[in-house]
Amino acid sequence: MPTENIKAGPPLLEVRELSLSFHDPGKTGAAPAAQRLAIDRISFSITAGSTLGLVGASGAGKSSIARAIMRLVKPDAGEILFNGDNILDMAPGELKAIRRRVQLVFQNPSASLSPRRSVAQTLLEPLEHFAMGDAHYRHERVEQTLQTVGLGAEVLQRFPHQFSSGQQQRIAIARALVTDPDLLIADEAVSSLDVSVQAQILQLIQSLQQRHGIAFLFISHDLAVIRQIADQVAVMYGGQILENSPADHFFSRPAHPYSQALLAFAGQQSIAQPVERQLRLIRGRDSSHHTPACVYADGCADRMAVCQSTEPGIHQINYKNRNMTGQHCVKCHLYGSGKTHDS
Amino acid sequence: MSRVALKVDKLSVWFGTTSARRQVVDNVSFRIGAGEAVGLVGESGCGKSATALAILGLLPTTTATVEADGVEINGRDIFSLSAAQRRRILGRDVAMVFQQPATALDPVFTLGQQIGAVYRRHTGISKKEVQLAMLGALEQVGFGRPEEIASAYPHQLSGGMQQLAMIAMATMCKPAVLIADEPTTALDNSTQAMIQHQLKRLQTDHNTAILLISHDLGVIRQSCREVMVMYCGRLVEKTDCDSLYAHPRHPYSAGLLSCIPQISATRPAGISAIPGQVPPATELPPGCHFAPRCNRAESQCRQSIPVLDTGLDRDVACFRQL
Numbered sequence: 001m002p003t004e005n006i007k008a009g010p011p012l013l014e015v016r017e018l019s020l021s022f023h024d025p026g027k028t029g030a031a032p033a034a035q036r037l038a039i040d041r042i043s044f045s046i047t048a049g050s051t052l053g054l055v056g057a058s059g060a061g062k063s064s065i066a067r068a069i070m071r072l073v074k075p076d077a078g079e080i081l082f083n084g085d086n087i088l089d090m091a092p093g094e095l096k097a098i099r100r101r102v103q104l105v106f107q108n109p110s111a112s113l114s115p116r117r118s119v120a121q122t123l124l125e126p127l128e129h130f131a132m133g134d135a136h137y138r139h140e141r142v143e144q145t146l147q148t149v150g151l152g153a154e155v156l157q158r159f160p161h162q163f164s165s166g167q168q169q170r171i172a173i174a175r176a177l178v179t180d181p182d183l184l185i186a187d188e189a190v191s192s193l194d195v196s197v198q199a200q201i202l203q204l205i206q207s208l209q210q211r212h213g214i215a216f217l218f219i220s221h222d223l224a225v226i227r228q229i230a231d232q233v234a235v236m237y238g239g240q241i242l243e244n245s246p247a248d249h250f251f252s253r254p255a256h257p258y259s260q261a262l263l264a265f266a267g268q269q270s271i272a273q274p275v276e277r278q279l280r281l282i283r284g285r286d287s288s289h290h291t292p293a294c295v296y297a298d299g300c301a302d303r304m305a306v307c308q309s310t311e312p313g314i315h316q317i318n319y320k321n322r323n324m325t326g327q328h329c330v331k332c333h334l335y336g337s338g339k340t341h342d343s
Numbered sequence: 344m345s346r347v348a349l350k351v352d353k354l355s356v357w358f359g360t361t362s363a364r365r366q367v368v369d370n371v372s373f374r375i376g377a378g379e380a381v382g383l384v385g386e387s388g389c390g391k392s393a394t395a396l397a398i399l400g401l402l403p404t405t406t407a408t409v410e411a412d413g414v415e416i417n418g419r420d421i422f423s424l425s426a427a428q429r430r431r432i433l434g435r436d437v438a439m440v441f442q443q444p445a446t447a448l449d450p451v452f453t454l455g456q457q458i459g460a461v462y463r464r465h466t467g468i469s470k471k472e473v474q475l476a477m478l479g480a481l482e483q484v485g486f487g488r489p490e491e492i493a494s495a496y497p498h499q500l501s502g503g504m505q506q507l508a509m510i511a512m513a514t515m516c517k518p519a520v521l522i523a524d525e526p527t528t529a530l531d532n533s534t535q536a537m538i539q540h541q542l543k544r545l546q547t548d549h550n551t552a553i554l555l556i557s558h559d560l561g562v563i564r565q566s567c568r569e570v571m572v573m574y575c576g577r578l579v580e581k582t583d584c585d586s587l588y589a590h591p592r593h594p595y596s597a598g599l600l601s602c603i604p605q606i607s608a609t610r611p612a613g614i615s616a617i618p619g620q621v622p623p624a625t626e627l628p629p630g631c632h633f634a635p636r637c638n639r640a641e642s643q644c645r646q647s648i649p650v651l652d653t654g655l656d657r658d659v660a661c662f663r664q665l
Contacts (some may be wrong), residue, residue: 199616221531
C-alpha cells in the first residue's frame with residue numbers, strides 16, 4: 001500500500017473511548033461477581049487498505065477488542081464507527097450488512113472449522129447467509145477465493161481433518177474472504193503454526209494487502225510477525241493502548257517503556273534474566289477500585305512518583321527529522337512536557 | 344563431552360500394522376552429555392515427537408513398532424526394562440514436558456495434587472514433606488504465591504502458567520534427562536523467556552541433559568549449544584547452533600532459518616518461505632525426501648539417499664550442500 005493513500009483515506013474503522021468489562025464468576029482468590037475491566041477507554045482507527053498490528057502479552061485485552069468490534073460482546077461505553085456509522089447503535093439488519101464487510105480469522109484453524117462440513121459447505125455458507133448472488137455466482141466465487149488462498153477446486157469435497165494446519169488456516173482465511181470484506185480481523189492467526197507454515201500464511205496476507213487492498217486488524221503477541229505486515233502498531237497493556245505509532249517509528253524508536261521492554265525481549269539472542277521474574281495473575285483490573293495510576297507503573301523501569309498517583313494523558317511525539325511522518329502517540333508521563341523524540 | 348546422559352543408537356519407528364506400516368523415524372542416533380542441551384528442529388510431521396515418545400517407551404505397542412540398537416539413560420538401556428522397572432525411571436531419571444499443558448494436565452485434580460503425586464511416588468516421603476517440596480518447586484519456577492497455584496485447577500491458569508507448572512512437575516525429582524516437546528510454542532515472548540530461563544537453570548543447577556524439540560530455530564538457539572535438523576524422520580544436519588546460524592549447509596536448514604521473521608528498522612519487502620509442505624509418511628519421495636521442495640536438487644538427489652556424512656566439522660545428509 002502506498003503511504004499517501006493511507007494518509008488521505010477516511011478511517012474505515014474508528015474506535016472511540018471503548019470500554020468493556022466482564023463479570024468475574026468468583027474464581028480462586030477473586031472477590032465474587034467483581035467487575036473486571038478488559039478494555040479501558042481505548043481509541044484507535046484503521047484506514048481503508050492499511051494494517052494495524054495490535055501487540056501485547058496474553059491477557060492485555062487484544063482479543064476482547066476483536067470480539068467487541070464483531071459485537072460478539074457488548075461494550076460498556078464508547079463508539080465503534082465503521083465508515084462513520086456506530087455499530088453499537090445498529091439494528092440487527094444493519095449489523096448483518098456490516099458483518100459481511102468485517103470478517104474474523106481465529107488462532108486455531110482446527111477448532112474454528114466445523115469438522116462435519118466439507119470445504120465447499122464451509123465456504124458457501126457465508127454467501128448463502130448474506131444472500132449473495134445466485135448458485136452459479138456462489139460456486140464461482142468459492143473457487144475464485146480458494147485460488148486466492150492458494151488451493152485448487154479439488155479440495156472442495158474434503159473435510160478439515162484431511163488438511164494440514166497450514167491448509168486449514170488457508171481455508172479459514174478463504175471463509176473470511178469469500179464475502180469480499182473490507183476489514184479482516186486476524187486474532188493470533190499465525191501463532192499456532194510452524195515457522196515455515198507461518199511464513200507461507202504471512203506471504204498470503206501480504207498479497208491480500210497488496211493485491212486486494214484489504215485492511216487488517218492483525219492481533220499478535222509476536223513483534224517480529226507484526227514487523228512483516230503492519231503499517232501501524234498499537235501496544236496494549238492492562239486493557240489500555242500505551243503507544244500507537246507508524247510501524248517504522250515504533251521499530252526504530254519505541255517511546256513507551258513497555259514497548260521498549262517488549263522489543264528488548266523480542267530482540268534478545270541469548271537468555272537474559274526475564275524482566276518479570278515473578279509471574280502474576282494478569283486477569284484485568286478490578287474496576288471497583290479504580291486507582292489513578294499508570295497501568296504499567298508496577299512493571300516500569302522508568303517509574304516516577306507521579307506514575308503511581310496520576311494516570312498519564314496521551315501525548316503526541318514530535319519529530320525534528322522530517323522523514324518521520326504520521327502520528328506517534330504515547331500514554332506516558334515521560335512525554336508529558338511535549339518532548340521531541342529525536343536523538 | 345561430559346558423561347553421556349542420553350544415548351540413542353539407530354532408533355527407527357514405524358506406525359501402523361506390519362502389512363501397511365510406514366516409517367516415521369529413520370535410523371536416528373545421537374547422544375547428549377550431562378548438563379548439555381541439544382535442540383531437535385523440523386516442521387510438524389517430521390518425526391520429532393515420535394522420536395521423543397519412542398525414547399520414553401510411550402508409543403502404543405499395538406500401533407507402533409520401535410527398533411533401536413540401544414536407548415540408554417545414565418548408562419541404563421531402558422528398552423530392556425520391564426514395564427514396572429520403567430515406571431520407576433519415568434518421572435525420576437527422565438521427565439517430559441509436553442507441547443500442550445492443557446491436555447497433559449488432568450482437569451479434575453489441583454496442580455498441587457498432580458505435582459506432588461509424581462514426587463511422592465518416587466521418594467515415598469510423607470505428605471507434609473511432599474507439600475513443602477511441591478510449594479518450593481512452584482516458587483522455584485517463578486510463582487510469587489505458590490499456595491494459590493497449588494490449589495488451582497488447570498483451567499484456571501493461562502497456557503504459560505500451566506506450562507511453568509508442568510516444568511515444576513517435571514523437575515521436582517531433578518531428572519538426569521528432560522525432554523521438552525515444543526514447550527514454548529504459542530506462548531508470548533515474556534512467558535517464553537521465563538520458560539527458557541527455567542530450562543537453563545535446570546541444566547546448570549542440576550546437570551540435567553535436555554532434548555529441546557521445536558519447529559523454531561530461534562527458540563533452539565536461545566537454549567541449546569547443539570542442534571539436529573530433522574526432515575521426514577531422518578536427521579539431515581547436526582552441528583553446533585552458531586555454525587548452523589552462520590552457515591547452514593543443508594538447504595532445509597537454510598530454509599527453516601529464512602522463515603524466522605526478523606525485527607528490522609525497515610519493513611522487509613518480501614517474506615521468504617519454503618515452498619510446499621512435508622509429505623505424509625505414506626507418500627515419501629524416493630532419494631532425498633527434501634528433493635521435491637529443494638531448489639538445488641538434481642537427478643542424483645531424486646534417486647539415491649544421502650547419508651548423514653560424518654564430515655570434518657559437522658554432519659550433513661546432502662549431495663548438494665550449501
